[in-house]
């Protein structure tokens with residue numbers, strides 16, 4: 614809607630790819646990595662867009678911190694063996710996998726202070742589904758790229774849906790696989806952000822390299838693009854399949870006007886239609902996930918494949934020109 618100067622505060626602020634809005638406190642949290650100082654900066658903004666708090670976190674080795682997570686009381690940081698490399702700057706993609714860099718998950722109070730770091734298996738957290746507190750445990754649901762992740766070859770990675778359960782009393786992390794299927798762009802009902810959730814949605818898609826038509830020579834005959842609905846309480850997953858050529862982007866959960874359940878709403882995503890050479894906006898009923906779509910809007914243009922998605926509700930009569 615326009616530029617925001619974050620309250621005209623005197624410090625300079627940066628931001629990484631993803632900010633997290635907490636609908637319960639109405640705060641917007643952001644995390645910036647500052648490669649010139651080996652620090653990350655946690656930034657909290659209020660609803661009017663003014664920075665109300667910042668915390669500098671020492672993170673040696675300049676890891677790539679694309680996303681982070683919030684719980685009711687904590688900020689969750691991901692330290693990964695994908696690190697900034699000045700040598701690679703001329704390539705335009707200055708990040709490399711560094712075997713010697715320990716993967717860790719950090720838990721810090723939302724009010725700032727020291728970070729408690731816990732070691733995890735070598736991996737890169739691509740995106741967070743959500744995180745929440747369960748007694749003295751912190752539960753973190755993530756899409757995790759396995760060891761050896763090469764940022765120049767996203768399509769070769771096999772990211773899965775994992776859960777890290779941090780036991781803050783015992784000081785341990787339990788790492789569990791929730792779903793083996795390749796997936797990215799996890800989303801939760803935005804009302805559940807930083808609080809417990811039952812359902813999660815994700816796109817099963819070959820990242821940034823989905824086949825674009827029958828002439829595509831890549832040997833991925835068995836691959837099918839799909840939107841996934843995970844029931845993380847029952848431990849089940851439903852898949853709405855779009856087939857090999859129906860490359861799907863991020864599925865966004867949109868609640869009904871007066872929802873009576875966490876999954877009372879719709880999941881919307883762009884799905885490439887290889888025959889038309891253009892994208893459809895597909896709307897699924899979240900409670901009838903594998904049924905026929907509620908709507909399939911044939912857009913007159915291509916939408917770049919493998920992108921994030923968001924839905925901004927509003928009154929069309931008051932829309933900006």
Ligand SMILES: [Fe+2]
Nearest residue numbers: 630679740921
């Ligand atoms: Fe992202």
